[in-house]
Amino acid sequence: MKFNTKLIHGNRKEDETGATNTPIYLSNAYSHNSAEKLESIMMGTSMGYAYTRISNPTITSFERRIASIEGGMVATSAASGMSAIYLAITNIVETGDEIIASSGLFGGTYTLMRNLKSFGVNVKFLDTINEKTLKENITNNTKLVFAETIGNPKLDILDIDAVSKVCSENDVILIIDSTVTTPYLIKPLEHGADIVIHSTSKYINGTSNAIGGIIVDGGSDKYKNEKFKNFELFTKKYGRMAFTAKLKNTIGRDLGAALSPVNAFLNLTGVETLSLRMREHCKNAIAVAEYLNENSKVVSVNYPKLKSSEYYDLAEKYYSKGASGVLTFRLGSKENAFKFINNLKLISNLTNIGDTKTLIIHPSSTICAGNTKEEKLQMGVYDDLLRMSVGIEDIEDIIQDIENALKAI
Numbered sequence: 001m002k003f004n005t006k007l008i009h010g011n012r013k014e015d016e017t018g019a020t021n022t023p024i025y026l027s028n029a030y031s032h033n034s035a036e037k038l039e040s041i042m043m044g045t046s047m048g049y050a051y052t053r054i055s056n057p058t059i060t061s062f063e064r065r066i067a068s069i070e071g072g073m074v075a076t077s078a079a080s081g082m083s084a085i086y087l088a089i090t091n092i093v094e095t096g097d098e099i100i101a102s103s104g105l106f107g108g109t110y111t112l113m114r115n116l117k118s119f120g121v122n123v124k125f126l127d128t129i130n131e132k133t134l135k136e137n138i139t140n141n142t143k144l145v146f147a148e149t150i151g152n153p154k155l156d157i158l159d160i161d162a163v164s165k166v167c168s169e170n171d172v173i174l175i176i177d178s179t180v181t182t183p184y185l186i187k188p189l190e191h192g193a194d195i196v197i198h199s200t201s202k203y204i205n206g207t208s209n210a211i212g213g214i215i216v217d218g219g220s221d222k223y224k225n226e227k228f229k230n231f232e233l234f235t236k237k238y239g240r241m242a243f244t245a246k247l248k249n250t251i252g253r254d255l256g257a258a259l260s261p262v263n264a265f266l267n268l269t270g271v272e273t274l275s276l277r278m279r280e281h282c283k284n285a286i287a288v289a290e291y292l293n294e295n296s297k298v299v300s301v302n303y304p305k306l307k308s309s310e311y312y313d314l315a316e317k318y319y320s321k322g323a324s325g326v327l328t329f330r331l332g333s334k335e336n337a338f339k340f341i342n343n344l345k346l347i348s349n350l351t352n353i354g355d356t357k358t359l360i361i362h363p364s365s366t367i368c369a370g371n372t373k374e375e376k377l378q379m380g381v382y383d384d385l386l387r388m389s390v391g392i393e394d395i396e397d398i399i400q401d402i403e404n405a406l407k408a409i
């Protein structure tokens with residue numbers, strides 16, 4: 001199947017009733033008519049459902065769909081993007097280990113990384129992750145590199161081929177958060193990533209009606225390296241499925257951050273139109289970026305597909321279909337930024353991205369308010385910066401709203 005067909009039919013199982021959508025199974029537990037059957041399900045030696053925190057038919061259906069479109073071996077969902085990231089990281093690292101992460105990370109992930117210190121896990125934040133900086137910073141204790149395809153809100157583009165090559169040479173796991181780009185724009189596993197993460201709350205769901213996250217396992221044999229002693233049992237028994245087997249049997253079960261079956265259903269519905277939506281998001285975002293770029297009240301615009309962007313060449317290399325719907329721009333002062341927001345009518349002021357609706361936020365006073373001045377600078381968050389997630393309304397209406405608000409400055 002090709003991509004658009006997979007969005008609708010990938011790994012789909014026929015329901016015996018003929019229902020065209022997997023029903024929402026709102027049942028915590030599943031009964032079986034023999035003790036032997038339940039024993040074998042609980043031991044993982046036969047297929048079936050026992051308890052919804054562990055697995056559920058609607059959730060499984062969603063996980064299989066995402067594994068199909070991302071080209072992964074298997075996918076595990078979670079209650080949110082944050083819990084997916086937390087689970088994936090803590091499934092790998094132990095006290096004394098090191099993580100290398102980009103300083104342009106999504107704010108919540110940045111804080112999560114910083115908080116790992118209390119478990120004795122050290123995170124090195126690099127302003128730029130590339131072949132050179134990685135080679136300089138990887139040590140024997142480095143277990144994983146965590147980066148975003150296109151950073152939110154820094155909008156820096158990862159040279160994923162170069163980075164995955166260094167990770168492979170050093171047996172370091174590469175986890176990629178592809179929330180901003182989705183498999184419509186890039187499939188990180190094809191570029192050498194080991195694990196792909198999405199906050200499905202954003203573009204995968206598409207209409208912002210369900211918080212969720214997912215971890216896609218590409219099936220790596222790096223865990224066989226002696227530095228991953230904590231994987232020994234799992235690589236012996238499960239081979240390339242070691243990561244997911246460990247996740248499901250240890251931290252995943254311990255934390256119990258299961259996705260709701262209702263949210264799995266909403267995501268299954270949403271993801272069918274991913275290509276249609278992403279095409280419009282990309283088309284509208286470049287139009288807004290070009291419009292803002294021409295306006296004298298706008299100090300600068302950051303969108304990787306603008307020729308003025310320092311990431312333009314990488315954007316051309318990796319993102320031929322577009323660079324998603326998120327852009328940032330500066331208005332000269334915090335006062336101007338606030339005035340702009342206060343004069344918008346169509347565009348909503350809120351903390352989110354990836355909705356069909358156009359959204360705006362002033363990151364410095366909201367999502368990054370808990371970060372120090374220095375951290376904000378590292379993240380590319382300035383006092384006069386606004387982040388916009390361009391929706392799929394008619395472009396004329398979006399531009400009209402922006403034009404009116406700019407007049408107020």
Ligand SMILES: *Cc1c(COP(=O)(O)O)cnc(C)c1O
Binds near residue numbers: 083152177212213
């Ligand atoms: C929103 C977001 C997250 C966190 O996801 P939640 O579903 O809100 O927990 C992680 N990474 C990126 C890039 C995001 O945009």
